Amino acid sequence: xxxxxxxxxxxxxxxxxxxxxxxxxxxxxxxxxxxxxxxxxxxxxxxxxxxxxxxxxxxxxxxxxxxxxxxxxxxxxxxxxxxxxxxxxxxxxxxxxxxxxxxxxxxxxxxxxxxxxxxxxxxxxxxxxxxxxxxxxxxxxxxxxxxxxxxxxxxxxxxxxxxxxxxxxxxxxxxxxxxxxxxxxxxxxxxxxxxxxxxxxxxxxxxxxxxxxxxxxxxxxxxxxxxxxxxxxxxxxxxxxxxxxxxxxxxxxxxxxxxxxxxxxxxxxxxxxxxxxxxxxxxxxxxxxxxxxxxxxxxxxxxxxxxxxxxxxxxxxxxxxxxxxxxxxxxxxxxxxxxxxxxxxxxxxxxxxxxxxxxxxx
Amino acid sequence: xxxxxxxxxxxxxxxxxxxxxxxxxxxxxxxxxxxxxxxxxxxxxxxxxxxxxxxxxxxxxxxxxxxxxxxxxxxxxxxxxxxxxxxxxxxxxxxxxxxxxxxxxxxxxxxxxxxxxxxxxxxxxxxxxxxxxxxxxxxxxxxxxxxxxxxxxxxxxxxxxxxxxxxxxxxxxxxxxxxxxxxxxxxxxxxxxxxxxxxxxxxxxxxxxxxxxxxxxxx
Numbered sequence: 001x002x003x004x005x006x007x008x009x010x011x012x013x014x015x016x017x018x019x020x021x022x023x024x025x026x027x028x029x030x031x032x033x034x035x036x037x038x039x040x041x042x043x044x045x046x047x048x049x050x051x052x053x054x055x056x057x058x059x060x061x062x063x064x065x066x067x068x069x070x071x072x073x074x075x076x077x078x079x080x081x082x083x084x085x086x087x088x089x090x091x092x093x094x095x096x097x098x099x100x101x102x103x104x105x106x107x108x109x110x111x112x113x114x115x116x117x118x119x120x121x122x123x124x125x126x127x128x129x130x131x132x133x134x135x136x137x138x139x140x141x142x143x144x145x146x147x148x149x150x151x152x153x154x155x156x157x158x159x160x161x162x163x164x165x166x167x168x169x170x171x172x173x174x175x176x177x178x179x180x181x182x183x184x185x186x187x188x189x190x191x192x193x194x195x196x197x198x199x200x201x202x203x204x205x206x207x208x209x210x211x212x213x214x215x216x217x218x219x220x221x222x223x224x225x226x227x228x229x230x231x232x233x234x235x236x237x238x239x240x241x242x243x244x245x246x247x248x249x250x251x252x253x254x255x256x257x258x259x260x261x262x263x264x265x266x267x268x269x270x271x272x273x274x275x276x277x278x279x280x281x282x283x284x285x286x287x288x289x290x291x292x293x294x295x296x297x298x299x300x301x302x303x304x305x306x307x308x309x310x311x312x313x314x315x316x317x318x319x320x321x322x323x324x325x326x327x328x329x330x331x332x333x334x335x336x337x338x339x340x341x342x343x344x345x346x347x348x349x350x351x352x353x354x355x356x357x358x359x360x361x362x
Numbered sequence: 363x364x365x366x367x368x369x370x371x372x373x374x375x376x377x378x379x380x381x382x383x384x385x386x387x388x389x390x391x392x393x394x395x396x397x398x399x400x401x402x403x404x405x406x407x408x409x410x411x412x413x414x415x416x417x418x419x420x421x422x423x424x425x426x427x428x429x430x431x432x433x434x435x436x437x438x439x440x441x442x443x444x445x446x447x448x449x450x451x452x453x454x455x456x457x458x459x460x461x462x463x464x465x466x467x468x469x470x471x472x473x474x475x476x477x478x479x480x481x482x483x484x485x486x487x488x489x490x491x492x493x494x495x496x497x498x499x500x501x502x503x504x505x506x507x508x509x510x511x512x513x514x515x516x517x518x519x520x521x522x523x524x525x526x527x528x529x530x531x532x533x534x535x536x537x538x539x540x541x542x543x544x545x546x547x548x549x550x551x552x553x554x555x556x557x558x559x560x561x562x563x564x565x566x567x568x569x570x571x572x573x574x575x576x577x578x579x580x581x
Contacts, residue, residue, distance in 0.1 A: 091395075122493050126418045133426025137398070140430065144391060144437050152437070159434045163427060183495060324540050 020118050024107050032255040033069035039311050041065070046315040076251075079244035084147055087241070091145035096242070096249035099138020102131040103256040110263055111186040112296045113273050125173060125183045128264060132219065135257060136162040139221075139228065142250070143238040154237025157322065158221055158228035164329040165215040171337035172212040175205050175344050176268045185264075189272035196278045198360065200271040204347075207340045209269040211333050213306070216261035218325070220254060222310055224317035225325060258310055259303065266302035273299045370410055377403040390436050398429050412488060415495040 005012050037052065044051025053065040083089055109124035111117035121127060136159055143155020177183065179201060180191035192200045202209055218225040221237075229237035239250045266272060273294050275283075283293040291297065320328070347358045380400040387393040401424050408417035475481065488494075502510050 121414070123414055123418055123495050126415070126422065126495070130418045130422040130426060133422055136426075136430055140433055140437070141395070144433075156434065156438065159430055163430055163434075166427065323537075327540050 017118075021108075024118060025104055028104065028107065028256055028259060029252065031259055032252055033073065035255050035259070035307060036072065036251075037066070037069050038307075039314075040068070042308065042311045043315045046312075073248065076244055076248040081244040081246050082241075084241045087147040088145040091141050092241075093246065095138050095142035095145060096246045096253070097138075098141055099135055099253040100249050100256070102134045103253045103260060106131040106260055107263075109185060110260075110267065111189065111272070112299060113294075114186060114190070116296070117186060120184070120186065123183045124185045125177065125188070125268075128185075129170060129173060132257070132260070133162075133166055135219075135253070138250070138253065139238045142242070146238075146241040148241050150234045150236075150240045151238050153234050154228045154240070158238060161221075161225065161228065161325060161329070162219055164326060165218040165333070168211050168329060168333035168337055169215040169219065171334065171341060172205075172208040172215065173268070175208040175337070175341055176201060178341070178344050178348065179204065185267050185272075188268055189274065192271045192274060196274075197271065197276040200274070201269045202271075204344070204358075205269060205340070207336055209265065211337055212269070213261075213265055213309070215329075215333065216265065217310065217313060218329070220257045220261060222254075222258065223314040224320050226319060227322055227325065258307060262303045262306035262310070263299070265306055266299060270302045270306075271298075272302075366410060370407065373403045373406040373410070376400075377407065390439075390441055391433065394429060394433050394436050397432075398425055401425050401429070413494060415498050 004015075008015055041051040051065070052068040055065065055067040055071045057063040057067040057070075083092055106128045108119045109117065109121055109127050111120075139158045139162075140155045143151045143153075143158070146152070176188060180188040182188060182191065188201075197203075221228040227233070227237075229239075234240070239247055242250060273296055275292060275294055275298050279292060283289045285292075346352060352358055377400050380396045380403065383396040384393050384400065387396060401420060405417040405420045405425075408414075408420065471477070
């Protein structure tokens with residue numbers, strides 16, 4: 001590494017940061033590709049089908065189905081991008097970029113372990129919240145610039161839905177902020193250290209976790225909150241006019257956002273890279289012990305489980321009706337989070353904090 | 363010129379240009395999007411000043427929420443730009459003095475004795491471990507607690523007033539109460555009646571008679 005440092009001189013920090021960015025973005029892109037396959041497979045098995053099992057890599061039979069995402073990607077890349085008549089060309093083409101940018105940029109502050117983070121900033125929770133709130137612009141601009149009624153309806157639905165659920169999401173984060181006393185995501189995980197899953201934020205903040213995860217499903221426009229796309233109602237919603245690579249970028253952004261929400265939920269509520277059960281005798285075994293100690297693999301495991309929940313929800317529930325989505329966001333989630341913030345606030349006050357159920361956490 | 367001032371000039375140029383386009387763009391959606399761009403570059407300028415809390419809050423509140431609602435409304439309006447421009451020359455005699463007055467006030471404030479590099483020296487370098495967010499929180503919830511709470515209550519009153527002014531309880535509304543729907547059970551909706559599949563004691567209907575006419579075979 002010092003050799004490169006000397007070779008590149010003042011350009012070294014830029015190059016090194018770019019390398020780190022690539023080291024985060026490339027795995028995410030590959031994860032997105034295989035998440036689409038996992039989605040089709042999981043939903044297939046839940047519906048007693050097999051799912052994609054044809055496309056194989058280099059004629060190797062055991063990869064049958066595994067190469068499906070690459071086939072999809074190549075198909076999309078070689079398709080023509082059609083710009084509809086009467087659309088706003090510049091906004092039409094910049095909209096996919098607007099939706100992928102926040103989905104990827106938010107990863108800059110996500111820690112994968114203690115000190116393993118691209119940008120260790122103080123207010124990383126706020127940063128993530130600010131960036132995810134910008135994701136809606138891709139949807140709105142795409143819907144408006146397409147000059148299509150279906151796309152426009154999808155954009156309007158999505159805008160109202162995302163703005164409504166962001167409030168509940170923000171309040172859920174306030175609870176996390178209160179118990180951990182820091183806005184830094186690494187600090188939030190550190191505050192959950194202790195005796196395994198018992199000291200995670202999951203149990204004391206269970207309602208907030210549920211609200212956060214469901215609001216996350218709503219923010220990513222996934223089923224059962226997918227009225228922005230609503231295939232049976234408005235064809236494909238905001239991206240009905242998109243084809244080829246532009247459509248692929250929207251697709252990438254949606255799945256990258258799913259992974260991001262899962263990663264945030266596992267960092268804030270499920271203890272991030274901390275193991276669920278801390279067994280010191282197992283963790284001290286030379287090589288195998290690394291698996292039982294804290295490590296990024298726990299984080300990936302939790303992310304994978306939450307992503308499975310995304311797919312599970314999609315395969316299980318029918319689409320919400322629009323007024324019920326609004327009711328759930330405004331009349332159920334926001335009061336629930338407000339009440340639970342009060343509960344947490346009282347539980348953290350001085351005499352109450354020392355009483356048994358609360359003394360374990362606060 | 364170091365890197366930071368280069369970033370400053372780029373952001374400042376984007377901010378000024380996009381702010382100009384906000385008032386000159388013919389299409390109101392474009393104007394709103396330029397306003398978003400100017401907010402973003404203003405947030406960048408604040409980041410350069412190490413005011414990361416303010417910068418992130420600007421993005422979170424204005425770009426992420428306020429402007430989304432703005433766009434929501436603007437996109438749904440059917441704005442005829444020509445109609446809006448019709449009264450330009452009639453309004454100008456009133457608008458011009460107001461604009462000049464506003465410009466004068468802004469100039470008097472900005473050029474006056476309160477601003478400028480000599481009056482406001484750059485802030486001292488922050489100490490190690492200094493957190494902008496924490497500092498603002500400390501001041502906001504100790505020294506400025508009452509103004510802060512008052513502002514919050516005024517906003518709440520404004521929200522309630524806006525809803526109260528526009529809420530009309532219509533009598534003929536057909537809206538459905540979701541809690542009633544959710545609470546619906548199978549027993550409340552479907553009545554299962556046990557019925558024998560055929561009635562006893564009634565003779566079976568006579569067997570269907572053969573078609574009266576068979577098609578004539580061609581001879």
